[in-house]
Amino acid sequence: MATMTAGQRREKARVEYDAFIRACPTNQLLDRLSDKWVSLVVAALSGGPMRYSDLSRKIAGVSPKMLTQTLRALERDGILSRTVTPSVPVRVDYELTELGASLACLLTAVKTWAETHIEEVHEARERYDAEADVS
Amino acid sequence: MATMTAGQRREKARVEYDAFIRACPTNQLLDRLSDKWVSLVVAALSGGPMRYSDLSRKIAGVSPKMLTQTLRALERDGILSRTVTPSVPVRVDYELTELGASLACLLTAVKTWAETHIEEVHEARERYDAEADVS
DNA sequence: CTGAATCCTGGGCGATACTG
DNA sequence: CAGTATCGCCCAGGATTCAG
Numbered sequence: 001m002a003t004m005t006a007g008q009r010r011e012k013a014r015v016e017y018d019a020f021i022r023a024c025p026t027n028q029l030l031d032r033l034s035d036k037w038v039s040l041v042v043a044a045l046s047g048g049p050m051r052y053s054d055l056s057r058k059i060a061g062v063s064p065k066m067l068t069q070t071l072r073a074l075e076r077d078g079i080l081s082r083t084v085t086p087s088v089p090v091r092v093d094y095e096l097t098e099l100g101a102s103l104a105c106l107l108t109a110v111k112t113w114a115e116t117h118i119e120e121v122h123e124a125r126e127r128y129d130a131e132a133d134v135s
Numbered sequence: 136m137a138t139m140t141a142g143q144r145r146e147k148a149r150v151e152y153d154a155f156i157r158a159c160p161t162n163q164l165l166d167r168l169s170d171k172w173v174s175l176v177v178a179a180l181s182g183g184p185m186r187y188s189d190l191s192r193k194i195a196g197v198s199p200k201m202l203t204q205t206l207r208a209l210e211r212d213g214i215l216s217r218t219v220t221p222s223v224p225v226r227v228d229y230e231l232t233e234l235g236a237s238l239a240c241l242l243t244a245v246k247t248w249a250e251t252h253i254e255e256v257h258e259a260r261e262r263y264d265a266e267a268d269v270s
Numbered sequence: 271c272t273g274a275a276t277c278c279t280g281g282g283c284g285a286t287a288c289t290g
Numbered sequence: 291c292a293g294t295a296t297c298g299c300c301c302a303g304g305a306t307t308c309a310g
Contacts (some may be wrong), residue, residue: 010195010198010285011196011198011274011284011285012195013160013195014195014196014284015196016196017194017195017196018193018196018288025246025249025250025253026242026246026249026250027165027246028155028172028215028249028253028256029175029245029248029249029253030168030169030174030245031247033165033168033169034165034168034169034170034171035169036169037164039161039165042227042272044274051252051272052271052272052273053271053272056272057230059152060145060148060149060151060152061145061146061148061149061150061152062149062151063145063303063304064272064273064274064303065273065274065303065305066275066277066302066303066304068272068274069303075263076260076263076264077256077260078164078256078258078259078260078262078263084272084307089189089271089272089274090271090272090273090310091271092211092271092272099221099252099255099256099259102248102252103252104273106248107161107242108243109241109244110161110165110168110241111160111161113164113237113238113241114160114161114164115160115161115164116236117237117238118160118164121163121212121213122232122240123213124211124212124213125211125213128210128211128213129211129212140305140306140307141306145304145305146304146305147284149304186291186292187291187292187293188291191292198284198285198286198293199293200282200284200285200291200293200294200295201282201283201284201295202293203292203294204283219292223291224291224292224293225290225292225293226291226292227292227293229291267292
């Protein structure tokens, strides 16, 4: 058939757009930050090096799978370093790299914005929800 | 039984920690930013007001459902304003609020960081992957 | 202690069709 | 034009178990 359905056209556009998005550094970073555990790990490590078990305790509720997955991804990206001390039992330390530290600065900026404007957001929500009640 | 399994303990910790996290402004903001479409919508609107159909065209591949969902969430948070002009056919304009504009600034900071350091990240990845090949 | 491998479930997201 | 309603798929992520 010569024509595409609306869905097919959107699908095509989506695939192309996805490629564009994946190639965009900003979105790559946003994807990282989007991960729930990443910011927690970075925040935890910004206070200094920590062991695997320290992290799993400090970041309560994380499953070993997700912790490992997160740590591996961040190590791959050069955000943190992984140091194995072959003692018995094994000891592994994680530490932010210089790159990771600069990323932590970004998180600080986000944190600052959040603390500065969270009240406005809450007020906006209450206003919005109040209007919804009326209707 | 008197004791809890590791899973149960972690589950309990997770629930408590979730409550803590939800109350944290930084994480609330991170959650917003984490949404794939949010940054795209904000970026699109940072160039000026747009209509619904303009957005769905500019942000290729977004389904009407997700676009609406995203717009509603951002409106609720006071990030953007929704203006209905009851003509025939209906016309709806979306525009960043002042709060939304300040959020856009944050995105700019993220963008700057990403563009500055993306090379280092890529190099780190290649190094990491190269080592993986050896083993 | 630090993970790797496996199974499994929930709900987020996309596609589609329909309304004012 | 600007959405709403509904269905179904898929896979991210949690639980669990085992290994070095």
